[in-house]
Amino acid sequence: MAGSSHLPPGQQLGTGDIEVDVDIFDGDSAYAESTHQDDTQTLASEATKFKWEHGRRYHAYGNGEYWGPNDEKQLDAEDMVHQMFLTILRGRLFQAPIPEDPHRVLDVGCGTGIWTIDFADQYPSAEVIGVDLSPVQPQTIPPNCRFEIDDINKDWTWGENTFDFIHVRMLTGSIRDWDAFYQKCLKALRPGGWIEQVELSSHTKSDDGTITPDLPFKEWADVFLKLGEMTGQTFQICEEAKGWIEKAGFENVTENVIKLPIGPWAKDERLKEWGVWSRVYLSEALEGFALRGLTNHLGWSYEKTQIFLTQMRHSLRDPKLHGWVPLSVVDAQKPMA
Template identity: 35%
Template sequence: MAGAATSAGDLEFPEEEIALDPLCDEDSGSDYGTGSSEYSTDSLTSSIYEYRFENGRRYHAYKEGKYLLPNDEAEQERLDILHHIYVLLYKDKLHLAPVEEPQRILDIGTGTGIWAIDIAEKYPNAEVIGTDLSPIQPSWVPPNVQFQIDDAEADWTFARNSFDLVHIRHLNGAIKDWPKLIKEAFRCIKPGGWIELAEYELFLHSDDNTLPKDSSLYKYYDLCNQAATKLGREFIIAANLKPIILEAGFECATHQTMKVPFGTWPADKLQKEMGAYLYMTAEEGFAAFGMALLTRVMEMEVEEVNALIAQAKIDAKSRKIHSYSRQHIYYAQKPICSDDEEEGY
């Protein structure tokens, strides 16, 4: 454990209260619309392919319904913005696990493939494989990258002890059996190799109680969490993955909790920038998360969901609400002297 902590010793993320920009409470105008602001939207700016369309959004067709977020162009842009937020959060790093010169890397739930492409460029001698339910990845990629259509919840077909790093990010809400998923990763990671997971709570927090429970913004997140829990895909698991990682056989497990502000209310420039990007994702993100969950699970009418989202967006523009998202980052090592074959994994 101590070795893992010192390997990433230059990156410490204490969960401190985010300092407030005193100008934000003037609320004389939003930073988020079009205009001259540094943080305005303007300035930040086979059957597998038979996609399912519902309520104006496109969803994957392969194993239809397993992943409730859309895969259309608007969602792909949102995912790429989230990747940029993580690069800022990690201080220009692509991973926190202390892996060195990996030869094979697996990215589960690769989405647009942006992390897989970036990591392939960082490690040009490594083979990088990205898997996803949706074939939305680009065709022109570095020569050491390949993408495969696959279901992370099915039995993995990769060979035992074949990867130096398995990367999993934002599968929260898509996975029912996390212990199985992490055991599959353990089986496929080489002795001495690493797993890294980045997951989020689908909820906003506020340290100064400026997010009222009667607001549409709070209600939106609360209803989405209720829906996910009904499906057995609760987002609260993000904060509780460390015991599952250790139970799978990993050691040197590290769990870091990081805050990403929602909006430009913080005083710190980096936090303000991350907050601006996170707000940008809300324009499409509210519908991306809410539409399927609230119509399919909570049986709300489309018009009702749209009205809730519209009000939540109004709340989100207020710089008097000092909210943030909580991200959970885990990395752990497979023991160098692992007998996972004898243990039946």
């Protein structure tokens, strides 16, 4: 089973060279415009003392140093990327072969809670727990769903052999010790339980050579490589997750690396739709990804940061650039013994 794919039939799209749709480039402007419980109360009180930097709101729980904002703009982007992943996975919330009647499920770094809520709705047999640093989840939720505010880098309070499934998505740059993180996941899963991790790379590539080192995409990747080295929280987990998970002792480890186009330049209609989603998402999320890291850690001015982000958005909308980013989906199972 190791190395096999859990994707549904026909879901091997995004693995070979992507053919460019040459018929859509009637004009650059048309292309650019095509998309546009007691202790909990104490924790919640601390967690809602938000910080503001350069007009963006950040969480305050713990050391308050997580790179991403938690304001409405960022939350909208998180919900948008959820819809993008649903589109890519043909409406599925996950691809791991979990049982049809899971009992306890953990969504690590749940953000807005949209995946947690959707899973709870689809699987009423399960108690679904979403955990995050910020209390930004909705008040109205399914009865089998709950949210906890905690720092997953600290010791976990869930017992050994607790969960049937652990879902991890977009935690790049968020974990101080990935080896320890996966050991916690392994311990918290029941024997035979599954973990799934979904991550986007910061590296933009192309099949036809249109993504060159002189473009801002190269500096974007270099910036996050440097930020990971400075903070000790790598942004390269898309490329590294499979190896860490295997090292932790999981078995039946599989990885699907999908080429996610940026923009609707691909000829295949499904890839074109993926590209629309990714370009809109990246355009909206660029500032949230980079602002705090560039200004606080790399010492960039706010003005320099905004100029760089403008250059990035311009490149995202350039029809001559046929870029794609790797999207990694890793599934693994806790041994039965």
